[in-house]
Amino acid sequence: MNDQDLKDPQKPSGPVKVRKHKVWVDRDLCIGAATCVAVAAKTFTLDKEAKAVILKTAEGDSDETIIEAAKACPVSAIIIEDEKGERIFPK
Numbered sequence: 001m002n003d004q005d006l007k008d009p010q011k012p013s014g015p016v017k018v019r020k021h022k023v024w025v026d027r028d029l030c031i032g033a034a035t036c037v038a039v040a041a042k043t044f045t046l047d048k049e050a051k052a053v054i055l056k057t058a059e060g061d062s063d064e065t066i067i068e069a070a071k072a073c074p075v076s077a078i079i080i081e082d083e084k085g086e087r088i089f090p091k
Contacts, residue, residue, distance in 0.1 A: 006055060043066050070089045
């Protein structure tokens with residue numbers, strides 16, 4: 001993985017816009033379990049620090065898949081908000 005694979009190389013863990021959602025990873029919470037990668041491989045990968053980052057191919061995963069990846073995170077490090085800024089996960 002290199003910077004050109006990232007949705008936003010300046011903010012690799014977000015927040016970024018994926019369709020109508022804002023998605024980001026709390027790097028302080030992320031433990032590198034890679035559950036998000038297993039569930040939504042087009043959206044997430046781990047960087048060299050074993051922290052989740054968001055790929056520019058994120059639109060290749062459905063909104064439901066990205067939300068499922070957030071729910072699968074053992075430490076709830078993936079945050080998703082709707083277009084109104086309301087938290088979808090974690091609540």
